[in-house]
Structure formats: structure tokens, C-alpha cells
Amino acid sequence: MNDFDKAANLIDQADGLLITAGAGMGVDSGLPDFRGPEGFWKAYPALGRAKIQFEGIANPEAFHILPEVAWGFYGHRLNLYRNTVPHAGFDFLRDLGASMPNGAFVFTSNVDGQFQKAGFSELAVCEVHGSIHHLQCMEPCHGQSWPADAFLPEVDADACVLLNEPPWCPRCSEMARPNVLMFGDRAWVPARQQKQLQRLQNWLDRCERVVTLEIGAGTQIPTVRMFADQVGAPLIRINRDPAQARVGRARDVSLVLGALEGLRGIAAALNAA
Numbered sequence: 001m002n003d004f005d006k007a008a009n010l011i012d013q014a015d016g017l018l019i020t021a022g023a024g025m026g027v028d029s030g031l032p033d034f035r036g037p038e039g040f041w042k043a044y045p046a047l048g049r050a051k052i053q054f055e056g057i058a059n060p061e062a063f064h065i066l067p068e069v070a071w072g073f074y075g076h077r078l079n080l081y082r083n084t085v086p087h088a089g090f091d092f093l094r095d096l097g098a099s100m101p102n103g104a105f106v107f108t109s110n111v112d113g114q115f116q117k118a119g120f121s122e123l124a125v126c127e128v129h130g131s132i133h134h135l136q137c138m139e140p141c142h143g144q145s146w147p148a149d150a151f152l153p154e155v156d157a158d159a160c161v162l163l164n165e166p167p168w169c170p171r172c173s174e175m176a177r178p179n180v181l182m183f184g185d186r187a188w189v190p191a192r193q194q195k196q197l198q199r200l201q202n203w204l205d206r207c208e209r210v211v212t213l214e215i216g217a218g219t220q221i222p223t224v225r226m227f228a229d230q231v232g233a234p235l236i237r238i239n240r241d242p243a244q245a246r247v248g249r250a251r252d253v254s255l256v257l258g259a260l261e262g263l264r265g266i267a268a269a270l271n272a273a
Contacts, residue, residue, distance in 0.1 A: 007236045007253045008269035016102035016207035018231060019093055020224045022109050024216015024239060028087040028260035031080070031112065033216075044073065046160035055183045063138060063177050071162035074178050075153025078132050081112040089263035090118035093213070096270075097124075105203045109223050111180045124203075126196040128223055134179040136189040137169035145179035145192050146170070204231065211236065215259045218244045238262035 001009070011017070023033045034040040034054050041048025047057060052069075056062065062070035097104020097120075106115045106125040111132045115125050134145040154164040167176040181188045204210065210233040217224035218239070228235060235252040238259060239245035245256045255262045 002269075003253050003255055004265045004269035007255070007266050010211045010234045010236060010251075010253065011096070011213075011266070011270065013209060014211035014234075015100060015209045016203070016211075017093075017097045017100055017104040018204075018210050018212045018228075018233060019097070019104055019106045019115075020108070020212055020214045020217060020228050021106065021115075022215070022217030022221075022224050024218070025089075025108070025259050026084075026110060026112060026114055027216065028089065028258055029084050029114065031084060031114075044076075044160055046158060047073070058180075059183045060138075060177065060185050060187055063175065067166065067175060068161045070177075071153065071166045072155050072160040074132065074180075075155045075162050076157055076160065077112075078148065078151075078153055078178075079155065081114070081132060084112070084114065084117075086114045086118040087260050089215075089260045090114065090120075092263050092267050094119050096267075102203070102207045105200055107200060107224065107227055109217070109221060111178070123199060126193070126200045128181075128193060128197070128227070130178070130180040130188065130190075130193060132178045132180055134192060135167055135176040136179040137172060138174045138177050138187065139169075139172065140187055140189050141169060141172040141174065143189055143191050145189050148178070210234075214238065215262070216240075236266070 027033050032043040040054045057070060057073045106120060108127055109129050111127060111129055113131055113133045116122055133148050135148045136145045151167040153162055156163055169176050179189060212228050212231060212233045212235045214228050214235060214237045216239060219225060235247060237245055237247050238255045238257055240258045242256050245254045247254045
């Protein structure tokens with residue numbers, strides 16, 4: 001039995017599919033995966049010229065010190081995610097979950113909203129680091145976030161600068177920021193994430209035989225890995241990096257592949273069973 005067949009066997013035995021996804025999930029949709037400053041600066045050369053690393057711009061302090069640049073970065077990403085078409089692996093996961101007695105639930109560190117864009121229910125996704133498609137007050141003056149739908153950023157991509165007005169808090173008129181957990185972030189508003197976590201726990205409580213399908217999640221920011229370990233279910237891990245793809249238990253499956261290729265292999269094995 002090859003690894004794809006082992007993965008298919010674990011899925012066949014499950015009554016619920018837990019999808020845990022990191023940045024590698026979006027690479028096959030054309031989204032950048034910031035691996036080290038070189039990869040980040042290639043995607044944002046203006047920040048490279050200024051020697052601003054990812055941790056420096058993905059930081060609430062940047063909105064105080066360089067608000068036009070901070071919103072240039074996040075505004076560009078917001079536009080990018082709005083215009084990105086999720087790859088076919090998302091469709092496979094959505095349909096696979098729909099075939100299970102208890103469906104599927106997504107736990108992701110990605111803030112791009114690609115699962116919802118691919119047709120996953122908002123009620124079946126937990127964005128543990130927040131969502132770029134939601135805003136919050138900079139201060140914050142209250143404990144809620146709101147959709148960013150009305151904000152249409154105009155960005156000079158070469159300079160990484162916002163050209164139009166940033167969004168503002170409707171309560172106190174302070175500048176708004178993405179409802180995303182940033183580095184060194186003491187002002188993040190977690191209310192939306194906490195509701196998502198509670199829905200996820202309720203779903204886990206209903207399931208008896210969960211299988212975890214982890215895709216493109218590494219150890220540099222280990223949130224997704226830690227959650228999968230906490231659940232303790234049989235694990236299928238897809239990661240193009242051999243070191244990151246390793247699994248610790250004999251029942252688990254390691255697929256050293258990109259997200260789309262790995263999911264296509266699993267789909268083929270399920271269809272052949």
C-alpha cells in the first residue's frame with residue numbers, strides 16, 4: 001500500500017475531516033509564501049530597499065510610524081487576495097468534506113479568506129490569526145471587528161504606499177487596521193476568532209472519528225502544528241519540504257509534495273478504491 005492509499009484509507013474510516021492549513025496551501029493559487037527576507041523582499045521590493053523585514057511591517061507599530069506604507073502593504077495584500085482564484089485543491093476538499101457524516105472544518109493560520117472564497121461556509125472556518133477581510137480600531141476603542149468590504153485600497157505597488165484614504169473606526173474616528181494578529185500585537189481584537197474556535201470545538205465534540213489533513217504548515221510559526229497535535233487524530237501531512245513533512249506516528253502519512261499535487265494524489269486514490 002503506497003502513501004496515497006494509506007491516506008485514502010484514513011479518510012475512508014473518518015466521520016469528519018479537519019483541514020489544518022498554513023501558507024503553503026495558497027502557493028498553487030499564485031500567492032507568495034514569505035520564506036526569509038529574500039522571498040519577502042522579492043514580493044515587496046520597496047520594503048527590501050528600505051530593509052524592512054516582514055516582522056517589521058506586519059506589526060501594529062508600523063501603522064503608527066509608517067501608516068501609508070503599512071496600509072500600502074496590507075492594502076496590496078487585500079487586493080491580491082480579493083483577485084486570487086483558489087486552486088482546484090480547495091474544491092476537492094470542499095466536496096470531500098460534504099461527503100462525510102459530520103462534514104469538514106478548517107483551522108488555518110492564513111488570513112487570506114481563500115477557503116470561504118472556494119465555497120466553504122463561514123461557520124466552518126477558524127482563522128486563528130484573524131482575517132485581512134475584516135477591520136478593527138487601532139486603539140482599539142471597542143472589542144469588535146467589522147467587514148472590510150467597503151474599503152477599496154489604491155496602492156502604488158512599486159513604492160508600497162497607499163494612495164487613497166485609509167479606513168477609519170466608525171466609533172472613534174481613529175484609523176482602522178486589519179483584524180489580523182501581527183507580531184508584538186497587544187491591540188488585536190480576538191472576538192471573531194474566539195467565536196470560530198468555539199464552533200470548531202463544538203464540531204469536534206460531535207465527531208467520533210476525525211482525520212486531520214494538514215497542508216503547507218511549517219514549524220516556524222507552529223500554531224497549526226500545535227493544534228493538530230492537540231486534537232491527536234490520525235494525520236495526513238502534505239508539505240513540499242521533506243523536513244517539514246515528517247510525521248511521528250506509524251499510523252500517520254507524510255506526503256512530500258505541494259498542496260495541489262498532494263491533494264490530487266489523494267483524490268486519485270479515493271476514486272480508485
